Amino acid sequence: MQFGYIPFEYLEASSVEQAISLLQQHKSEAKILAGGTDLLVGLPAIRPKNLIDISAIQDLNYIQVDGSVSIGALTTIADLRQSEALSNACPLLSRSADAFQPSVHDVATIGGNLCNGSPVAELAPALLALQAILRVANSEGERLIPMEDFFVGHGLTALQDDELLIEVQIPIADGELKSTYVRHSIRPTIDFSLINVAVAMNVATGGNFGTVRIALGGVRSTPFRAKSVEAALAGRPIDEATIEECAGLAAEEASPTSDRHGSADYKTQIAKVLIGRALRACLAPAVA
Amino acid sequence: MKQLVTAQVNGIDTEMYVELWWSLARALRDELGLTGLKIGCDDGMCGWCNVIVDGKTVRSCLVPVARVKNKPILTIEGLRGEDGELHPLQRAFVEHFATQCGYCIPGMILAAKSLVDGEANYAEEEAKQAISGTLCRCTGYVKMVEAVVAAGQPKETNSPSVDA
Numbered sequence: 246m247q248f249g250y251i252p253f254e255y256l257e258a259s260s261v262e263q264a265i266s267l268l269q270q271h272k273s274e275a276k277i278l279a280g281g282t283d284l285l286v287g288l289p290a291i292r293p294k295n296l297i298d299i300s301a302i303q304d305l306n307y308i309q310v311d312g313s314v315s316i317g318a319l320t321t322i323a324d325l326r327q328s329e330a331l332s333n334a335c336p337l338l339s340r341s342a343d344a345f346q347p348s349v350h351d352v353a354t355i356g357g358n359l360c361n362g363s364p365v366a367e368l369a370p371a372l373l374a375l376q377a378i379l380r381v382a383n384s385e386g387e388r389l390i391p392m393e394d395f396f397v398g399h400g401l402t403a404l405q406d407d408e409l410l411i412e413v414q415i416p417i418a419d420g421e422l423k424s425t426y427v428r429h430s431i432r433p434t435i436d437f438s439l440i441n442v443a444v445a446m447n448v449a450t451g452g453n454f455g456t457v458r459i460a461l462g463g464v465r466s467t468p469f470r471a472k473s474v475e476a477a478l479a480g481r482p483i484d485e486a487t488i489e490e491c492a493g494l495a496a497e498e499a500s501p502t503s504d505r506h507g508s509a510d511y512k513t514q515i516a517k518v519l520i521g522r523a524l525r526a527c528l529a530p531a532v533a
Numbered sequence: 534m535k536q537l538v539t540a541q542v543n544g545i546d547t548e549m550y551v552e553l554w555w556s557l558a559r560a561l562r563d564e565l566g567l568t569g570l571k572i573g574c575d576d577g578m579c580g581w582c583n584v585i586v587d588g589k590t591v592r593s594c595l596v597p598v599a600r601v602k603n604k605p606i607l608t609i610e611g612l613r614g615e616d617g618e619l620h621p622l623q624r625a626f627v628e629h630f631a632t633q634c635g636y637c638i639p640g641m642i643l644a645a646k647s648l649v650d651g652e653a654n655y656a657e658e659e660a661k662q663a664i665s666g667t668l669c670r671c672t673g674y675v676k677m678v679e680a681v682v683a684a685g686q687p688k689e690t691n692s693p694s695v696d697a
Contacts, residue, residue, distance in 0.1 A: 247575045248595065249556030255599055278597070285556075285595045286576040296554075298597065348580060348644075348666040351589045352596075434665045435578055 248285040254295040261382050264299050264409050269384050271295045272406045279319060280352040283361040305356075305411060310334045314415040318356030322349065335415055337424035337443055341371040344428050346435050356410045362400040362467070363437070369396070369468035370443030371426055372413065373460035380412035387411075396467035420447055425526040427519045431506065439463055439506050440515045444523040446478075454478045454487070459523075464499035464516050471498045474520065483528060492521040540601045542567070543611025551598050558582045558593035561608060569609035569639040573668070580667030583640040584608050590643055609639035612646075622649050625684035626677070633671035641667045641677060649684045657682055 256275070258264035268275055275295035278284055284291070299305075305319035310330040325331060325342040332339040344367050345353060358368045359379070372392050379390045384407045395403050404410065428441040440463035449455035457478045462468040474494045481487045501512035538549045542565065551560045561567045561584065572594055573581035582594040585607040612620045622642045625631070632638050641664055648655055648663040660681035661674075669677065 247572075249554075249559035251554070252552070253554050255553035255597065257599070281595055281597065282577055282592075285597075289575075296597075298599065300600065346578075346666050347662075348577065348583075348590070348592055352591060435668075 246289055248281075248288045251288050251292065253288075253293055255298065256295055257298045257301060259301050259303075261302060261305070261409060261411060264297055264302065265382060265384055265407055267295075267297045268409065269407045271297075277360065277409065279354045279357040280321070280349065281357075282349045282353045283357060283363070287361075299409070313417055314338075316355055316413045316415070318410045318412060319354050320356075321351055322353045322355075322358075323351045325355065326350065334417055335371075335375065337371045337375060337426055337445055338368065338415070340426045341368050341441075341443065344426070344438065344441075355413055359395065359413070360402055360404065360410055362396055362398070362402045364399055364465065364467055365438040365441055365462045366468060367428070367438060367441065370441050370460035370462050371424075372415070373468055373470055374424065374443040374445040374458040375415050376458070378414045378416075379410055380414060381408050382411045383408040389414075393470065396469075399466040418445075418447070422447055423527040425523045427523045427526065429515050429519060440512060440519055441468075442516070442519040442523045444520075444527050446524075446527055448483070448528075449480065452483065454481050454483055457524075459495075459520060461495065461499070461516060461520075464495075464501040464512055469498075471495055471520070473498055478524075488521055488524050492517045492524070495520045538598055538602055540603060541605045543606070543608060549598065553597070553599045555598045556594050557584065557586070557591075557596040557598050557601055557606075560598040561593060561606075567608050567610050571636055571639065573636070573640075578668070579637070579640070580644055581637050581640040583643040583667065585643055585646065590647065607643075609643060612642065620646070620649075621684040622646060622681070625680040629676050629680040629683060631672065631676040631680040637667060637669045637671075641669065645681045645684070649681065655682075655685055660685075 256267055258267055275297050276293040278296040278298045305317040307317040308328045308331050309315040314334050322342050322345045358366050377392045381388050390403055397403055422445055424445040426443045428438040430436040430438050443460045446457040447455040457475050459471045459474050461471050474491050477491045477494055495516050496513050499513050499516050501509045503509045535550050535552055538551055549560050549564050551564055558572055571581040573579040577592045577595045582592055583590055584593045587604045644667045645663045660678050
């Protein structure tokens with residue numbers, strides 16, 4: 246049985262307030278429906294009593310760049326990819342958006358990709374590495390959740406029953422930020438990432454590693470910042486030995502599960518390789 | 534409780550009597566009998582259910598039917614010209630023997646349609662990209678890529694004509 250053959254109550258919200266009111270009414274028996282490309286696929290397992298379709302809410306699809314970057318939660322992957330302003334201000338996020346399979350570009354949203362809480366959410370590593378902040382609306386008003394605190398478990402986020410993600414805010418760093426997104430999947434176009442890595446860093450004046458932020462997906466129950474690797478790199482000379490050693494540290498931070506996509510050992514090894522590649526790509530002269 | 538959802542399906546204003554929890558794929562197949570699109574997987578991956586809604590190619594198996602209210606929908610059944618003439622893609626798929634069992638073909642053709650109908654000249658790489666999200670289990674894709682490239686070429690005057 247799949248979506249189309251599983252009954253539920255279909256509700257529509259035409260405003261953020263209406264969506265929150267419906268969430269309050271139905272609490273955990275309602276799920277938010279935006280693009281639907283994750284939620285509807287997972288419907289047989291989720292079996293919600295109610296779906297609240299928010300796709301008609303105006304004013305949640307925008308990309309604003311002015312000092313910092315603000316992206317409405319209903320902004321589609323196509324919009325992220327096509328925005329020149331975003332590509333200039335935040336190439337790491339634009340490149341992450343390139344990884345989605347083309348068939349979902351017009352439909353999938355940044356909000357949905359985050360709120361499904363997948364350990365391999367395609368946009369999560371970039372937003373973690375960029376220290377994004379999520380603006381959430383609820384029955385009492387609004388609150389801000391730092392990306393670091395957003396994912397709490399496999400498929401679980403910090404959102405309460407009456408909360409709706411409305412905006413993603415990305416502070417723009419001073420100075421030159423080098424960044425790369427790399428991912429590995431079994432088939433390049435169609436499959437979810439098996440492992441994904443985002444690196445955002447700067448080079449210190451002496452030519453050593455400055456501040457490095459590395460975010461990983463696919464090796465734990467949530468995407469996360471590999472802080473021990475970051476700490477190990479800071480201030481170290483930029484050379485192959487340092488990169489190798491620190492990528493190896495990733496193995497210690499990772500604790501993937503073996504599943505039909507790969508064994509734990511395989512995933513750990515891939516993570517190590519991808520971190521090395523991401524660091525080298527950041528440092529290559531031609532790559533921003 | 535079933536409700537009426539109206540959309541323009543292949544150019545015709547159509548009332549569909551559906552449950553709002555149905556997918557567009559189910560509504561088109563089960564309610565309207567437009568069985569060209571196929572349901573081939575359970576996760577939006579295969580592309581056999583591709584239809585074009587409001588100019589965009591979408592996985593109809595993942596579109597809630599309520600979302601297409603008053604929207605134009607094109608299925609494979611609507612691709613031919615009004616005089617019955619095949620779309621260049623349909624013609625090319627036939628001429629290049631790009632089909633075997635035929636199951637993926639409606640989705641494959643609709644996936645490539647915007648490339649073929651678009652302004653740009655394109656070659657093999659773009660053709661491959663256009664069909665890269667649609668799965669074929671039979672052909673190995675080679676003839677399909679040829680057909681998509683050929684569909685974008687101006688028609689030669691002495692090519693064999695294919696009767697619809």
